[in-house]
Amino acid sequence: MNETTRIAPATEQPGTQVAAQAQPGKKNIRKRLLLLLGLASALAAAGYGAYYYTVARFHEETDDAYVNGNLVQLTPQVSGTVVAVNADDTQIVKAGEPVVMLDPADANVALANAEAALGQTVRQVSAIYVNNNVLAAAVQQRQTDLARARDDLRRRAEVAATGAVSAEDVAHARDAVKAAEAALETARQQLASNHALTDQASVADHPSVLSAAAKVREAYLANARNTLPAPVTGYVARRSVQVGQRVAPGNSLMAIVPLEGVWVDANFKEVQLKHIRIGQPVELHADL
Numbered sequence: 596m597n598e599t600t601r602i603a604p605a606t607e608q609p610g611t612q613v614a615a616q617a618q619p620g621k622k623n624i625r626k627r628l629l630l631l632l633g634l635a636s637a638l639a640a641a642g643y644g645a646y647y648y649t650v651a652r653f654h655e656e657t658d659d660a661y662v663n664g665n666l667v668q669l670t671p672q673v674s675g676t677v678v679a680v681n682a683d684d685t686q687i688v689k690a691g692e693p694v695v696m697l698d699p700a701d702a703n704v705a706l707a708n709a710e711a712a713l714g715q716t717v718r719q720v721s722a723i724y725v726n727n728n729v730l731a732a733a734v735q736q737r738q739t740d741l742a743r744a745r746d747d748l749r750r751r752a753e754v755a756a757t758g759a760v761s762a763e764d765v766a767h768a769r770d771a772v773k774a775a776e777a778a779l780e781t782a783r784q785q786l787a788s789n790h791a792l793t794d795q796a797s798v799a800d801h802p803s804v805l806s807a808a809a810k811v812r813e814a815y816l817a818n819a820r821n822t823l824p825a826p827v828t829g830y831v832a833r834r835s836v837q838v839g840q841r842v843a844p845g846n847s848l849m850a851i852v853p854l855e856g857v858w859v860d861a862n863f864k865e866v867q868l869k870h871i872r873i874g875q876p877v878e879l880h881a882d883l
Contacts, residue, residue: 664857702818737779
């Protein structure tokens, strides 16, 4: 019995067959991904191009921008010693609120002296106006004295020829007339001088009274300026004043920043400035 020997073909390994089948699938997936990536890139480029030509080219941007504002300095107008500070850094103050107080003792004394001097001046000026009547009466009295002296001289001159009156008496009478005339002229000049001080002005409008009143106002202002109010509404910054400190006019005690008046300083490149005009809308983004 002949036995035929058959050689079976080599059996393929299972893993090799799976790998051979998987390679075409991976290539297809890679092609699809690359195709999708290219399509996405093309769509992104097209989208950016559309955005640039419709929106971006009409806008200018910069990150070099800073917020700025006014620093309103609080400075005294008179010298004094600080007795109170009612605000500190970062605190908000309202316009008109007292922020710093100076010692008002010396200013109160000066104001009292100025008021007393004003009262004294008013009395002195009032006396000058009253003197008009006194000097006018003095003129009338001198006129009467002159008339009496002239009558006495006339009577003596009439009887001098008869020898009833001596020549010496006549000379005395003549001298009395001259003295009365001089006294009358002096009284008239005094009245005119007093009128020069009072005419065309009342007591309230008299220069001396106005000068004294101005000194009272000056002393009042000096006293009022011992209280330093906030010039604007804002936040306190750079406070340097302390209680007990002696300050002089012009010293910077603190700064007040009004936040409703701040602005942004934006620095653009020269090529950007040609596209910027006054009145264009601005959008701000803070990194705060």
